[in-house]
Amino acid sequence: MSEILSREQTDRPIPGGIEVRRLAYSDLPAVISIERRSFPTPWSLAMFVLELSKPSGICLAATRGDELAGYVVCSRYDQVWHLMNVAVSPDHRSHGVAGALLRKLFDEGRGKLPFTLEVRVTNRRAIGMYEYFGFRSAGVRPRYYHDNGEDALIMWLD
Ligand SMILES: CC(C)(COP(=O)(O)OP(=O)(O)OC[C@H]1O[C@@H](n2cnc3c(N)ncnc32)[C@H](O)[C@@H]1OP(=O)(O)O)[C@@H](O)C(=O)NCCC(=O)NCCS
Structure with missing residues (x-):
């Protein structure tokens, strides 16, 4: 997937202090806190648990220091990746957190399938x-x- 993005968009290093890893069940209290501050109709805990339980999906967390700064949830359907949810804590916006999450997602989902x-x-x-x-x-x-x-x-994105 990343070959269709420009080198500048894909190869930019993750800004200092941000780390991206798999989202874990233990992150969910912090996820719910960000979710409630980010959306008028936030997802429930059960919705995140369901997405995390799907082996084919990609769920990533970004941390800044010891805080959860943001997350992305992406589901694999038959012939498409569906980007279901992305949010960054209001305290950590405009520092490249979402960019770091999306770059890692496109890297992991690389292949012939489009994203929607x-x-x-x-x-x-x-x-x-x-x-x-x-x-x-x-x-x-x-x-x-x-x-x-x-x-x-x-x-x-295809
Ligand atoms: C939307 C949201 C996830 C962005 O998070 P963020 O961490 O502040 O975003 P970033 O600082 O990483 O910016 C993302 C990238 O897009 C670029 N970008 C952002 N807005 C842009 C715009 N209007 N035009 C062009 N580029 C833009 C940035 O330059 C950055 O690229 P870079 O990493 O190469 O610098 C965040 O504002 C949020 O959580 N909003 C509430 C929840 C929400 O609306 N989620 C999306 C639901 S569909």
């Missing part, structure tokens, strides 16, 4: 980040988000 995701049409920060990594819009799911009836932008 849904994002709120008003989430300009996330859309800009995905476009930076090469994702392109491929339509809208009308009223996808039940809390406010907002549309989802469907994006693909």
Whole structure:
């Protein structure tokens, strides 16, 4: 997958102090805390447990010092990787944490399968980040988000 990204996007070293590793069940209390501060309709603990239990998925954690700074959850479906969730603690944003997580994810998911995701049409920060990594819009799911009836932008990286 990474061969379709520019060298600058893929080969940039992880910024100092950030480490990326597998997400563990023991991270989930910190994950839930970030999740609740990041989304209007946060995932439940049970949803994270379910994703972590899938052997084919890729769930990664980023730490800065001894704190969990962010995480990404990606599920493998038949012929596609579905980027299900990515969030960074408000205390650690704009320091390259999400970039480090996504680079590691693309590295691990490397192969012929494309990535897809849904994002709120008003989430300009996330859309800009995905476009930076090469994702392109491929339509809208009308009223996808039940809390406010907002549309989802469907994006693909292939
Ligand atoms: C969106 C979010 C995950 C970004 O996390 P972050 O750690 O602050 O992001 P980063 O600092 O790593 O930036 C990511 C990369 O995208 C680039 N980028 C970010 N916004 C960009 C934009 N608008 N245009 C171009 N590039 C952009 C950055 O330059 C960075 O690239 P680099 O690593 O090469 O420097 C974070 O703001 C967040 O958790 N938001 C709430 C949850 C959310 O909306 N998640 C996405 C749901 S679909």
